[in-house]
Amino acid sequence: MNKEQILNTIKIKVEEKVHAFEKLIAETRASNNDTKSSMGDKYETGREMLQQEINNLQRQLNETLSQQAVLQKITSEPSLKVQNGALVKTDKGLFYVSVSVGEIIFNDQKIMTVSVESPLIKAMSGKTKDDQFMINTMLQTIEEIW
Structure with missing residues (x-):
């Protein structure tokens, strides 16, 4: 990515x-x-x-x-954990932690741009690859972080 x-x-x-x-x-x-x-x-x-x-x-x-x-x-440096500037793939989707401007299409992939203030990012903040988190009674797994 x-x-x-x-x-x-x-x-x-x-x-x-x-x-x-x-x-x-x-x-x-x-x-x-x-x-x-x-x-x-x-x-x-x-x-x-x-x-x-x-x-x-x-x-x-x-x-x-x-x-x-x-x-x-925000820099494009690689991230090891969920933080501002991280691109996070979970089993439910692809998220770019930055500002919330909605969905963007990049290389035929849907990426949701999400603010660090959003409940989703607060739930996964600081987590690393293979960690799990719960949001809206839905368990998600972090598959990759760039």
């Missing part, structure tokens, strides 16, 4: 999310400016709703920027 390529794929996905949020914020701000009018209170509610949407998008952008910062600290 080429962890460096997997990490780069995740970085690109997060970068695309950052650009998408920045674009949405700019478009929403532009539409907010369009509603400025001397028509009175009728437009104040609409402007407030747009401002709330901008605030929501800004919060999501900040979370995505935090994910980007976490990714900058």
Whole structure:
């Protein structure tokens, strides 16, 4: 498994999310400016709703920027135990411990990207190859760690 390529794929996905949020914020701000009018209170509610949407998008952008910062600290060095930056194969699937951006396809394999804060990673944190752990009453075995 080429962890460096997997990490780069995740970085690109997060970068695309950052650009998408920045674009949405700019478009929403532009539409907010369009509603400025001397028509009175009728437009104040609409402007407030747009401002709330901008605030929501800004919060999501900040979370995505935090994910980007976490990714900058991750190396593609081999891991012997489950930790940030580890690629873990269990009998139930393949997991990359980094940030949670969902499923990625790499070399025709599904890899779930999972945050160290997730219950799954907390259950397997620090474990090594052939160790078992329990999550949601399901016993899993760690088959390989890269």
